[in-house]
Amino acid sequence: MADVAERVGVSAMTVSRAFKTPDRVADSLRERIQAAARDLGYLPNRAASQLASARSMTIAVLIPSLTNTVFIDTVAGIHQVMHPEGYQILIGVTGYSGDGEERLLETYLEYNPDGLLLTGLGHSAATWTRLRGLAIPTVHMMELSDRPDIYAVGLSQIEGGQAMTRRLIERGYRRIGFVAAQLDERTIRRGEGYRRAMQEAGLYDANLELLSPEPSSIGFGAELLDRMLAQAPDCDALFFCNDDLAQGAIYRCRRLGIAVPDRLAIAGFNDLAASAWTVPALTTVATPRFAIGREAASMLLSLLRGKRPERTCLDLGFTVMERETTGTRT
Amino acid sequence: MADVAERVGVSAMTVSRAFKTPDRVADSLRERIQAAARDLGYLPNRAASQLASARSMTIAVLIPSLTNTVFIDTVAGIHQVMHPEGYQILIGVTGYSGDGEERLLETYLEYNPDGLLLTGLGHSAATWTRLRGLAIPTVHMMELSDRPDIYAVGLSQIEGGQAMTRRLIERGYRRIGFVAAQLDERTIRRGEGYRRAMQEAGLYDANLELLSPEPSSIGFGAELLDRMLAQAPDCDALFFCNDDLAQGAIYRCRRLGIAVPDRLAIAGFNDLAASAWTVPALTTVATPRFAIGREAASMLLSLLRGKRPERTCLDLGFTVMERETTGTRT
DNA sequence: TTGTAGGCGTTATCAC
DNA sequence: GTGATAACGCCTACAA
Numbered sequence: 001m002a003d004v005a006e007r008v009g010v011s012a013m014t015v016s017r018a019f020k021t022p023d024r025v026a027d028s029l030r031e032r033i034q035a036a037a038r039d040l041g042y043l044p045n046r047a048a049s050q051l052a053s054a055r056s057m058t059i060a061v062l063i064p065s066l067t068n069t070v071f072i073d074t075v076a077g078i079h080q081v082m083h084p085e086g087y088q089i090l091i092g093v094t095g096y097s098g099d100g101e102e103r104l105l106e107t108y109l110e111y112n113p114d115g116l117l118l119t120g121l122g123h124s125a126a127t128w129t130r131l132r133g134l135a136i137p138t139v140h141m142m143e144l145s146d147r148p149d150i151y152a153v154g155l156s157q158i159e160g161g162q163a164m165t166r167r168l169i170e171r172g173y174r175r176i177g178f179v180a181a182q183l184d185e186r187t188i189r190r191g192e193g194y195r196r197a198m199q200e201a202g203l204y205d206a207n208l209e210l211l212s213p214e215p216s217s218i219g220f221g222a223e224l225l226d227r228m229l230a231q232a233p234d235c236d237a238l239f240f241c242n243d244d245l246a247q248g249a250i251y252r253c254r255r256l257g258i259a260v261p262d263r264l265a266i267a268g269f270n271d272l273a274a275s276a277w278t279v280p281a282l283t284t285v286a287t288p289r290f291a292i293g294r295e296a297a298s299m300l301l302s303l304l305r306g307k308r309p310e311r312t313c314l315d316l317g318f319t320v321m322e323r324e325t326t327g328t329r330t
Numbered sequence: 331m332a333d334v335a336e337r338v339g340v341s342a343m344t345v346s347r348a349f350k351t352p353d354r355v356a357d358s359l360r361e362r363i364q365a366a367a368r369d370l371g372y373l374p375n376r377a378a379s380q381l382a383s384a385r386s387m388t389i390a391v392l393i394p395s396l397t398n399t400v401f402i403d404t405v406a407g408i409h410q411v412m413h414p415e416g417y418q419i420l421i422g423v424t425g426y427s428g429d430g431e432e433r434l435l436e437t438y439l440e441y442n443p444d445g446l447l448l449t450g451l452g453h454s455a456a457t458w459t460r461l462r463g464l465a466i467p468t469v470h471m472m473e474l475s476d477r478p479d480i481y482a483v484g485l486s487q488i489e490g491g492q493a494m495t496r497r498l499i500e501r502g503y504r505r506i507g508f509v510a511a512q513l514d515e516r517t518i519r520r521g522e523g524y525r526r527a528m529q530e531a532g533l534y535d536a537n538l539e540l541l542s543p544e545p546s547s548i549g550f551g552a553e554l555l556d557r558m559l560a561q562a563p564d565c566d567a568l569f570f571c572n573d574d575l576a577q578g579a580i581y582r583c584r585r586l587g588i589a590v591p592d593r594l595a596i597a598g599f600n601d602l603a604a605s606a607w608t609v610p611a612l613t614t615v616a617t618p619r620f621a622i623g624r625e626a627a628s629m630l631l632s633l634l635r636g637k638r639p640e641r642t643c644l645d646l647g648f649t650v651m652e653r654e655t656t657g658t659r660t
Numbered sequence: 661t662t663g664t665a666g667g668c669g670t671t672a673t674c675a676c
Numbered sequence: 677g678t679g680a681t682a683a684c685g686c687c688t689a690c691a692a
Contacts, residue, residue: 106373
């Protein structure tokens, strides 16, 4: 910067202004400064800028996993909003662990992020305490909160699970199983929704639930299908906690010659890209992941600008997509 | 930091050392410093550290797309290696555009990354020039280079395309089509490999190629299948430039009642997670994306430590996975 | 093993 | 509209 200043014959301060607040510098001067900067290949130094201004133009995003499309879609939404505003995204991967999140948060705070975007509401006590003490604008993604001091953008995972289960019941299914892996916060809530729906219909049976802590994958969905059929051979529908598992189950059914949906209906959660294309096409709950990222970023942007967003919690809802893996039980 | 120093009764420098070079501080003192830091909730300031040390402990990773699993897998590999070493990853999304990459590179240089990880070798002239002038350790991912001044980790996309095509020819297919979308660098090379294999067998026919610049997706694969069948109704096998397209084609064939592989064989590229699970399972070229990320990161790490890696270019190869969407043509 | 001095590149603040 | 000065929080280099 000093070089540019010298070349143009002005002070460094003026060069700084020419970039950050162009309207506070005379037009002709500004142009000469920009020309000189280009000539010299000058690029501002963010670290110095941050140190001097106490703004990092950076936001930290903590997600459970990099390889789960759901979170990547959310990040893509965040990116779409934040990038044009000049904010840089720091992605932290918690590995679905509260401790991991706690440590990561600490690491990322060293970067003095201007804002925080966290996944879910199930943070560790230490994390919550830290967040309270921090006074860094924070938005929680994927879930809903009724606390007025917490900003959240997402959907009701419980209602999502409940809605799908009710729909299956309406369609005449009675022995509906719930199959879950990973068992993170959202999965647990979807299961809670399932349970509520089954109980209100008087159909609940603990034997129809199969919960495994292992990571979700298509292959594991196939395996869980086998296990579930062994555990409850009389089930007529299976609600998987996500589409990866459900897709694996579809494929496995074809191998086993199990007719879907006639012998067994299958439902998933999230509506991944492939789910509309499987044969038969997967019935699932579509979640607005991309929009969640966008809206969470927008809300954070408001907070960064010192505005109070009109809403503290934004419910983006979900849509039950009935496709071909479910039908009507007569 | 000053607070911690005062609390313990030492200089700030000693506190700094207690964190960065713990072995250069007396044990008892170090413990007192760490205790005080914990008490006060002290977290080091990266920006200040970077400014003073001229090391950012940050590496910039430029990828074409966030939503393409291929690149995310690579990033996951990078992350796995870099995170434990204390390096932060800055992800830039070029949108498959050379200009985009050029601009992004400029943006990310403002963060003074210690290293650069770029996708492919098809950078714009301006980017190459900048890289040469920069003297920041850089590793190129996904492709191979024979230039001794360029570090690369990847595989030969041409040979990948050629190997799959040859295999199809060996299996007795003669009217093998090549279907591609997005048309990025890697796609083009796979097509080049296809062409070579077809030409060496005397089977090449320009009418068997279908290239579209639109983004790849499962849905688009279905559409391209329709187009290809219209364009070359006599084709007996289709080699898609990636698995997304190929999966879409499989699904479309089932809808249309086209027997795969008996009437039409289908092959893809990349071996995505779902490809082993489709029915029929997809024949494809498995690429070691995760390993590419890991190895590129390791190579960069060597460079960051001032070591010359033994190899300037690391070929991680590929594997032709013959599954059920191809068979033998008699 | 610990401390001192100086500066990294930028910006806030207050003059002019 | 522009400039001078003093931080920002840490680390390199050197000294004790």
